[in-house]
Amino acid sequence: MGILRKTIFTGLLGTSTACAYLASRNPVISPLSPSDPIWSSRLYKNHNPNRNPATQDVCIKRIPVSKIRPELLQSNGALALEFCRGVWSGYGLAVQRKYLAWKWRGPETENQLWEQEDFATSNYDKGTQLMNHFEVVEKTPTSITVRCGDSPHNRALRPSDGLFTISATVDKVRGEVELSLRSCLFSSEGKVEGIRGPMPPHIEELHQWYARLWSETGSWKLLK
Template sequence: MGLVRTTVLTGLLGTSTAAAFLAARNPVISPLAAADPVWSSSVYKRQNPSRNPTTQDICIKRLPLSKIKPELLKKDGDLALEFCRGVWGGLGYTVQRKYLEYKYRGPETADQLWDPEQLKTSTYDKGTQITDHFEVLEKTNTSITVRAGDTPRTKGPRPSDGLFVISATVDKAHEEVELSVKSVFFSSEGKVAGNKGPMPPWIEELHQWYSRVLNETGSWNLLK
């Protein structure tokens, strides 16, 4: 099954028709709604105290419950955790993981997650650091929030900052699982004038395609 999915993803990124297929399975909404919970969350308020302008989006995927491994639906938190493991330990993150490993893996980052097996089995508790670029700030039964944008060794404000909220929830009414990768990027250093987020449009578009890939390949970890 893994070879089949790898082949499918290669095709998805190879043609305009396939890209449209990927987009249809993983639609992106931008900007986020004004009532989105991230804006009122303590994590966001703490990380962006000056409320600097953001680049923001959410990639959503829905799967029938019948396709999900039944053991992941027995205990609260297992679904979101396994989806998070699929995002970081899956095919979609491989290139970035290898690049960051080449640049930053060493004695000073030895306690971080680097190897695929670590990424596929971690419990992603608060404080977990991922490939010297992400750090878990919050973990709930339905989502895991990580800080992004720079090395987690930089604890204070920084010019490149942001949040990923990786979520998995059960929609019993529609007998579906909703998976999402939510992104909010900003500068947390000082006060930024204006209302434009930190990403130019072309980088924002590339980021949205990357979110689709992470969502798609992360979802494979949940399938029977």
């Protein structure tokens, strides 16, 4: 079934039908609500101390609980972890994985995650580094957050910085699993004036389409 799903999706990719499907099944909300918990979080305050403007959005996908692998609903933290594994090892990130491996993989980064199998099986504990561009900075039973924008070796404030949170929760009232990819991207170095985040509009739109693709293909790992 997984092979069939990928074959159909590959055939649709790049067509208006695929875009309509991604948009309807993986809607993006931007900007984030002023009450979104990220704004009051320790992570955001530490990594963006000057409160510089951010490119901000959340991609949400809902799946009926009946379609989810039962064992993922029985263990605390299993659902978010498996969705995280699906996002990083999934078809939607295949090109980026190859590009970052070509650009950054070497003896000094061999302790990081690079192979698809490693992305699919990692526990994503705090401190895990991915492709010399991401590092897990927080892990809870319902979410895993990575710092992005530069090499994990750069611990300082950066011209390119951000937080990317992968979440999965069960909505018992609706009988659904809610999956979300939350992006908050900013320059943490110095003080930036204005209200716009670092991405120009056309790059921000492309980022949101990528988020939809990551959400869709990442969710496949949760299905029966």
